[in-house]
Amino acid sequence: xxxxxxxxxxxxxxxxxxxxxxxxxxxxxxxxxxxxxxxxxxxxxxxxxxxxxxxxxxxxxxxxxxxxxxxxxxxxxxxxxxxxxxxxxxxxxxxxxxxxxxxxxxxxxxxxxxxxxxxxxxxxxxxxxxxxxxxxxxxxxxxxxxxxxxxxxxxxxxxxxxxxxxxxxxxxxxxxxxxxxxxxxxxxxxxxxxxxxxxxxxxxxxxxxxxxxxxxxxxxxxxxxxxxxxxxxxxxxxxxxxxxxxxxxxxxxxxxxxxxxxxxxxxxxxxxxxxxxxxxxxxxxxxxxxxxxxxxxxxxxxxxxxxxxxxxxxxxxxxxxxxxxxxxxxxxxxxxxxxxxxxxxxxxxxxxxxxxxxxxxxxxxxxxxxxxxxxxxxxxxxxxxxxxxxxxxxxxxxxxxxxxxxxxxxxxxxxxxxxxxxxxxxxxxxxxxxxxxxxxxxxxxxxxxxxxxxxxxxxxxxxxxxxxxxxx
Ligand SMILES: [Zn+2]
Numbered sequence: 001x002x003x004x005x006x007x008x009x010x011x012x013x014x015x016x017x018x019x020x021x022x023x024x025x026x027x028x029x030x031x032x033x034x035x036x037x038x039x040x041x042x043x044x045x046x047x048x049x050x051x052x053x054x055x056x057x058x059x060x061x062x063x064x065x066x067x068x069x070x071x072x073x074x075x076x077x078x079x080x081x082x083x084x085x086x087x088x089x090x091x092x093x094x095x096x097x098x099x100x101x102x103x104x105x106x107x108x109x110x111x112x113x114x115x116x117x118x119x120x121x122x123x124x125x126x127x128x129x130x131x132x133x134x135x136x137x138x139x140x141x142x143x144x145x146x147x148x149x150x151x152x153x154x155x156x157x158x159x160x161x162x163x164x165x166x167x168x169x170x171x172x173x174x175x176x177x178x179x180x181x182x183x184x185x186x187x188x189x190x191x192x193x194x195x196x197x198x199x200x201x202x203x204x205x206x207x208x209x210x211x212x213x214x215x216x217x218x219x220x221x222x223x224x225x226x227x228x229x230x231x232x233x234x235x236x237x238x239x240x241x242x243x244x245x246x247x248x249x250x251x252x253x254x255x256x257x258x259x260x261x262x263x264x265x266x267x268x269x270x271x272x273x274x275x276x277x278x279x280x281x282x283x284x285x286x287x288x289x290x291x292x293x294x295x296x297x298x299x300x301x302x303x304x305x306x307x308x309x310x311x312x313x314x315x316x317x318x319x320x321x322x323x324x325x326x327x328x329x330x331x332x333x334x335x336x337x338x339x340x341x342x343x344x345x346x347x348x349x350x351x352x353x354x355x356x357x358x359x360x361x362x363x364x365x366x367x368x369x370x371x372x373x374x375x376x377x378x379x380x381x382x383x384x385x386x387x388x389x390x391x392x393x394x395x396x397x398x399x400x401x402x403x404x405x406x407x408x409x410x411x412x413x414x415x416x417x418x419x420x421x422x423x424x425x426x427x428x429x430x431x432x433x434x435x436x437x438x439x440x441x442x443x444x445x446x447x448x449x450x451x452x453x454x455x456x457x458x459x460x461x462x463x464x465x466x467x468x469x470x471x472x
Contacts, residue, residue, distance in 0.1 A: 007202055013228050014205060016221035019179065019193035021209075023216055030188050031209055031216055034126040038163035039156045041123070042134040045097075045104045046153060049142070052094050053152075060091045081148030088146075097142050101135045127184045133164040158299075161211040167204035170220070181207075181218065191218075199224050213318030214311065231391050231459040239456050245396070251339040252446025253390075254406070254438045255347065257374040258424065260381045261331060262438035264446040271327045275380055278320045285313050324382055328389055336393035343449025344390065346402040347383050374421065391457045398453035400445055411435065411443040 021027060057068045064071055075083040088094065102108065106128040110121050123131065144150030169183040181191040201222035208219045234242070252264035261269040292306040335342060353375035358367045391397045400406065407426075408419050415430035419437065426440040427433075435443075 007223070007225070009203065009223050011228050012202070012223040013226045014221060015199055015224055016206075016219055017198045018217050018219045019195045019197070021216040021218055022192045022194060023214070026188065027191055028216065030126065030184070031211065033122075034130040034163055034209070035161045035211065037123055037126055038130045038134045039158075039160055041104050041106075041109065041131045042138055043155050044109075045100055045135055045138055046155060048100055048103075049094075049097060049138075056091065056094050060087070063091060083148065084146045097139050101139065104131070104135060106131050125187070127165075129166050129169075129183070130163045133166070137164070163209055165207045165209065167207045167220075167222070170204060170207055179218075179220070193218060212321070213315035215318065229460060231457050234456045234458050239453065242456065244450070245341045247450070249339060250341045250343065250446055250450060251335060252343045252442045252444070252449060253335075254345070254442040254445055255378075255381055255383050255386065256438045256441075257377040259438050261386075262436075262442045263335075264439075264442040266439065269331050271324060271380060272377065274323050274327055275320055278316060278323065282313065282316050282320070285309060285316060289313060324380070325385075328382065328386055332386065332389040332393050335390065336395075339394070341396045341398065341449075342390055342394045343398045343400065343445050343453070344387055345404070345406055345445055346399045346454060347387075348402060349379075349383055352378060391459070395459060397457040398449035399455040399457075400448040400452070401454040404444075404448050406444040406448065407437060407441040409440075409444050411440050411447070 021031075060071055061068055072083065072087070075087055079086045106123045109123045109131075110119070112120050114120055138153060141150060141153040145152055165183065169181070171180045171182045179193050179197055181193075182189075183191075197220070199222070201220070202225055204220060204222040206219075206221045208221075210217050210219065250264075254262045256262060259268045260271045263269070289306060289309040292303060292309060294302060294306070353372055356370040356372060358369045360366070361368045387397070387399075405416060409416050410426070410428040410431065410433060412433045413428065413431040415428055417429050419426065424437050426435045426437050
């Protein structure tokens, strides 16, 4: 990697691209080990720190005679985001995380024993880099927590399979546009990847390894030689100053459950057929896994057949995810190429997919809550990711307010009427116009977005990279 000191990195664009790693048994074994050990050290350090935090809490409770939560709320009201700092000033100090972290460095950790009484010599089998970046992440997580911008860190689950890495050990073959990850030369040697790098990186900022199903990926982030651009949320004054766009250049989008994406120019885009076949396969596999599951046994004690099926389930989940993403990227890029301004609704996804109220089931006689029947098909679109992608690719994304009655209003005369979810057609009670429900909503969203947007996201760039692009 050529390092040119002439660049002012602060003003340069940071992009990332994901490459799939060639899965040789040696590489897989090594990475799996690293994933596990990175998680282990992270959790150990967090557990010790949580112990100190508990002591700190009881100290406050005995001193004040109040519950910790009450004291916390009081301090939050008084001091705002810096409440934790004040708490620490008054009720004694917690040991510094950086001091705790020192105990969990690979060389120190190797001298200790685990709960089975075995020496933890195995921690030194992978690069200490993997373990230390995890600890550094924990430190920043706590820093955010103290500053009031983040939540208290939680333990990483077994399903967490990634670790970050110091980018200094990555070798880039410019001539062949190939990347070689040369870390831990003795034990691992070269790690090759399938794809070419899409960017000409000047300097790498972060390298992260991850695993999805049985595929292994490396995500490489770094500076490229282009001015920095970001999607910005405009303030109210800036919105007022924006020139009114030409109506033909604006698109309204309704995300729905019957049709994934309904545009105000009449196009319907569906992603259900893509996922349908795989969903059936998934159900079949999961039934099989349920038959093979032995009750009372722990995960690692289960039969080999069950483990094999679980592996297949994981791979299928990953395949479905890839399929959805490919569809999303294609659709949002297509929209961004045609239209400069896109209007969408503000979705409260949690509210839409919430379970329904408890009701007595007549068959079983038990009280049960029911899943919202539309939530599955709605989540298939991945609404949050879809809007995020739109914000990334389009020049201007206008979001209308959360409570705007987009599907209840007539798009011709503005008459409002109730529209229960099962009604697929909008028949206006005043002017008699008949529309498809989602089409009507899309037109309304476009109008509302033009007249009175709640939020506007603006981004002045020719988009090249994509968010979280996978190298399949
Ligand atoms: Zn009407």
